[in-house]
Amino acid sequence: MNTKKKIIDAAIMLFNTKGYDGTTVREIAKEANVNVANISYYFSGKQGLLEYVVTNFLEEYIRILESAFTQDGLSPKEMLLVIVRQILHYQSNHRQLTRFFYREISLDSVLIREIMTTYLVREKYYFQTIIHKGIQQGEFQKVSFPVFMVQLKGMLQSPYLHAQYIAEVLYAFPTEPYFADRYAKEVESWLAHALYKPSIVPMPAAAQF
Structure with a gap:
């Protein structure tokens, strides 16, 4: 699975369970097992995601x-x-x-x-x-x-x-x-x-x- 797909899947799971406001970029990166910088690179941050x-x-x-x-x-x-x-x-x-x-x-x-x-x-x-x-x-x-x-x-x-x-x-x-x-x-x-x-x-x- 590529990095972008891993970030998306992790974000959907965390947004669904913790809510958008209750989820941090670091939590998404940890769940996706990627560097936090990848989220900025692909989506320009949590709002873009x-x-x-x-x-x-x-x-x-x-x-x-x-x-x-x-x-x-x-x-x-x-x-x-x-x-x-x-x-x-x-x-x-x-x-x-x-x-x-x-x-x-x-x-x-x-x-x-x-x-x-x-x-x-x-x-x-x-x-x-x-x-x-x-x-x-x-x-x-x-x-x-x-x-x-x-x-x-x-x-x-x-x-x-x-x-x-x-x-x-x-x-x-x-x-x-x-x-x-x-x-x-x-x-x-x-x-x-x-x-x-x-x-x-x-x-x-x-x-x-």
């Missing part, structure tokens, strides 16, 4: 949306299902980074405000366009877009924000490979109730964890 980690997470997240949105032959419903499945798998494969990002975005900072005006505005555009097309084409019933997005985002984020509660109280395990597939079916089941017109496709059977 945070920006790199968050930006990379969002770049891939937006790429998932764009890929489904621009894929030929997909109906709005199919686009939405592809996005849900791929986001859940992406988050499952990057659990620590996902948990840290969703915690960090709840804070008010210059970085988060910049994210809101760039990446998350693009996210809104893709989802809003898909929902609008689905309503126009008769696949979706009319919904309040803000309410729909609050509910959808909550469902996509919850397993990774509350992984310990889900594991220790509910005995489901977001860390297991099967979880993303089974949970995706639950989200699809909710979409069938909340968004699809009754005449489209029967609601998927609920998965058992």
Whole structure:
């Protein structure tokens, strides 16, 4: 593993467990088994490292949306299902980074405000366009877009924000490979109730964890 990747992995682990403010550059260097100077060389310090980690997470997240949105032959419903499945798998494969990002975005900072005006505005555009097309084409019933997005985002984020509660109280395990597939079916089941017109496709059977 190269030095840059070791620093990134160490930072994600420490940011996730100790918080960004509670983590020092020396701790990151020690965990990564590299010289402190390497962090300055690659990232210009801890703030640059945070920006790199968050930006990379969002770049891939937006790429998932764009890929489904621009894929030929997909109906709005199919686009939405592809996005849900791929986001859940992406988050499952990057659990620590996902948990840290969703915690960090709840804070008010210059970085988060910049994210809101760039990446998350693009996210809104893709989802809003898909929902609008689905309503126009008769696949979706009319919904309040803000309410729909609050509910959808909550469902996509919850397993990774509350992984310990889900594991220790509910005995489901977001860390297991099967979880993303089974949970995706639950989200699809909710979409069938909340968004699809009754005449489209029967609601998927609920998965058992």
